[in-house]
Amino acid sequence: MLLMQNSNSSFKTAFKFWRQGVHSSVARRFVLATVLSSTLIAIFITSFQLYISFQNDLSELHSSIEDIEKSRLPSIVDSMWSIDTTLIESQLQGILKLKGIEYVGIITDEESIEFKTSNEIINQTTYNYPLIKKEDDQTFFLGDLILLVSIDHLYEKIITQGLIILFTNTFKTLLVAFIIIIIYQVMIGQHLTNISIMITNNKDNQKADKINLNIDNSKNNELVILQNSINSWIEKNKQYNNEQEQLNQQITQQRDTLEAINKKLNIANEDLTQFAYSASHDLKAPLTSITGFLHFVSKDIDKGDIKRASFGVSKAKKEAEHLSLRIEDMLELARSDMAINHWEPINIDNEINEIWSSLQNAYFNTPCSIKVIHNSTQPVILVKSRFQTIIENILSNSIKYAHPDRLPVKVTLEINHSENNIAISIKDNGIGIPEKFHNRVFTVFQRFSNSDTPGSGLGLAIVKKNIEKLNGEITFISSDQGTEFTIIIPKIKQPELLNSLSTTEQDSI
Amino acid sequence: MSVKIPIYIIDDNEADRYIISRSIEETGLDCTIEEFSNGEDFLSAIDQTSIQNNTDNIPTMILLDINMPGINGFEVLENLEKSSIKNDCFVVLMITSSNNTRDIEKANKHYLIKEFVNKPVDEDIMLKLISKYYP
Numbered sequence: 233m234l235l236m237q238n239s240n241s242s243f244k245t246a247f248k249f250w251r252q253g254v255h256s257s258v259a260r261r262f263v264l265a266t267v268l269s270s271t272l273i274a275i276f277i278t279s280f281q282l283y284i285s286f287q288n289d290l291s292e293l294h295s296s297i298e299d300i301e302k303s304r305l306p307s308i309v310d311s312m313w314s315i316d317t318t319l320i321e322s323q324l325q326g327i328l329k330l331k332g333i334e335y336v337g338i339i340t341d342e343e344s345i346e347f348k349t350s351n352e353i354i355n356q357t358t359y360n361y362p363l364i365k366k367e368d369d370q371t372f373f374l375g376d377l378i379l380l381v382s383i384d385h386l387y388e389k390i391i392t393q394g395l396i397i398l399f400t401n402t403f404k405t406l407l408v409a410f411i412i413i414i415i416y417q418v419m420i421g422q423h424l425t426n427i428s429i430m431i432t433n434n435k436d437n438q439k440a441d442k443i444n445l446n447i448d449n450s451k452n453n454e455l456v457i458l459q460n461s462i463n464s465w466i467e468k469n470k471q472y473n474n475e476q477e478q479l480n481q482q483i484t485q486q487r488d489t490l491e492a493i494n495k496k497l498n499i500a501n502e503d504l505t506q507f508a509y510s511a512s513h514d515l516k517a518p519l520t521s522i523t524g525f526l527h528f529v530s531k532d533i534d535k536g537d538i539k540r541a542s543f544g545v546s547k548a549k550k551e552a553e554h555l556s557l558r559i560e561d562m563l564e565l566a567r568s569d570m571a572i573n574h575w576e577p578i579n580i581d582n583e584i585n586e587i588w589s590s591l592q593n594a595y596f597n598t599p600c601s602i603k604v605i606h607n608s609t610q611p612v613i614l615v616k617s618r619f620q621t622i623i624e625n626i627l628s629n630s631i632k633y634a635h636p637d638r639l640p641v642k643v644t645l646e647i648n649h650s651e652n653n654i655a656i657s658i659k660d661n662g663i664g665i666p667e668k669f670h671n672r673v674f675t676v677f678q679r680f681s682n683s684d685t686p687g688s689g690l691g692l693a694i695v696k697k698n699i700e701k702l703n704g705e706i707t708f709i710s711s712d713q714g715t716e717f718t719i720i721i722p723k724i725k726q727p728e729l730l731n732s733l734s735t736t737e738q739d740s741i
Numbered sequence: 742m743s744v745k746i747p748i749y750i751i752d753d754n755e756a757d758r759y760i761i762s763r764s765i766e767e768t769g770l771d772c773t774i775e776e777f778s779n780g781e782d783f784l785s786a787i788d789q790t791s792i793q794n795n796t797d798n799i800p801t802m803i804l805l806d807i808n809m810p811g812i813n814g815f816e817v818l819e820n821l822e823k824s825s826i827k828n829d830c831f832v833v834l835m836i837t838s839s840n841n842t843r844d845i846e847k848a849n850k851h852y853l854i855k856e857f858v859n860k861p862v863d864e865d866i867m868l869k870l871i872s873k874y875y876p
Binding site for chain 2 (some may be wrong): 418513516517520521523524525527528531547549550
């Protein structure tokens with residue numbers, strides 16, 4: 233039962249392969265070519281064989297005829313001499329029995345004895361042997377022995393043999409063709425089909441799967457080699473595509489970075505243009521005033537009015553000082569931009585106290601007090617010079633723009649630590665910043681009070697620049713009761729790392 | 742008897758005020774100069790006094806700066822228009838360091854502003870201007 237099932241399933245498999253092969257044009261052509269060439273060769277060889285066989289038979293016939301002449305003829309002559317009719321007849325019959333002899337006969341002057349076969353003769357050859365007896369010295373002519381030899385039978389033989397070979401060969405060919413298709417399909421065809429199916433299915437280069445022909449991979453035959461090299465191509469293709477994608481991503485990233493840098497550059501450029509415009513305008517004013525004053529001073533000197541002249545000179549001097557301060561502050565602003573950040577731990581309270589004492593000395597005429605609220609004594613990692621500039625500028629503003637009716641100046645400075653930032657708020661009770669100027673507070677050369685009070689209008693621009701360089705931000709609220717600035721600076725964990733970067737690298741973080 | 746020309750200077754910058762008033766003085770013309778360092782002071786001053794009571798019937802020349810803290814030059818004019826003072830009581834000239842095209846346009850369109858002058862001025866400029874409006 234099991235054997236039957238096994239053989240049944242092998243038949244099914246064989247049939248399946250046969251069907252596949254028949255549908256494959258390659259298989260059909262293969263089989264056709266094989267069978268055709270095999271058949272042609274068979275035909276040639278068979279023809280040759282038949283020819284040889286024919287020749288053999290022919291020579292056999294000839295030698296048999298020779299044999300008649302050599303061995304039988306003398307005995308016939310003897311029988312004729314002794315006129316043994318019976319013997320002659322049986323001898324002749326014996327000759328007739330030989331293959332190819334169709335007629336044998338002895339013809340004398342008087343009579344003839346003939347024997348022939350009943351075959352139809354188409355091709356024949358006549359052999360004539362004179363019967364000659366030599367006795368003593370005399371030669372007696374007894375008659376003629378006539379043979380009719382036909383090779384028809386040889387031709388028949390070839391034809392028969394040929395037909396048999398033809399039929400068996402045809403049968404054999406069909407059987408072989410059938411089997412070859414199956415063998416071809418099993419050994420080659422199915423793998424070709426599988427390869428083409430698997431490769432066609434791999435349309436998406438990214439997800440290409442390796443092809444598996446289900447063959448014994450340990451053998452080193454062409455199919456295994458083909459399978460493996462296709463797979464290695466698929467692998468390479470995947471890699472290549474991955475690299476391409478990575479490269480594309482890199483390019484996109486780089487392009488984005490470049491765009492961002494470009495934007496920054498444009499902004500910086502605009503800032504610069506604005507600054508140049510404001511600067512030239514605001515530097516011109518004191519200079520114009522100086523020229524104006526000196527114009528009248530020279531008139532006063534001509535008139536001899538020394539008092540007025542000296543008044544004019546002192547005014548011109550004051551303007552020159554203004555100009556000088558302004559230029560100083562512009563340099564300060566430029567320096568804030570260019571300076572390299574050196575990050576180190578700072579004791580905030582100490583710095584604030586130092587700055588406040590020196591401000592108190594500078595503005596000794598204005599009574600002022602400060603209250604510092606700081607819930608930690610931990611040092612904070614900052615750039616010392618920038619921190620000092622920021623605090624000094626804001627605190628000096630608080631004193632400079634004090635409200636005359638609300639003295640002494642009261643400043644509250646509060647510092648709060650969170651995990652990632654420190655927040656510094658500085659509140660004063662001064663005259664505040666009028667609302668219409670709120671959007672210009674940190675722009676260069678903006679002043680909102682009388683031109684006579686000292687200050688170049690760059691203080692808050694300098695503060696903002698320094699805060700930016702610390703990666704922080706500054707906001708404010710202001711009313712006529714006073715102003716409060718809030719500064720947020722991110723905490724730095726690894727100053728050594730930052731200190732090793734160049735300024736531009738730090739800027740781009 | 743010549744009538745003194747009343748001139749008001751409104752400018753927050755002391756040096757500029759000095760230069761303007763010195764320039765006027767050096768013209769030799771007979772003028773009375775009053776200086777104000779901001780627009781509010783000027784407006785409260787004219788509320789009280791002289792322009793309305795000007796019996797000599799000579800308009801006051803107002804030399805107005807644009808950029809001042811507090812209210813600027815244009816805002817001073819707005820307030821002036823709203824006041825009860827008649828328009829022919831004064832001649833307004835804008836003297837400013839601004840060469841902002843918007844300011845120039847605004848001044849040219851304003852019917853009260855007779856001239857737009859760039860700082861610095863000197864006595865020659867003031868002479869021409871004052872002579873133009875007080876022949």
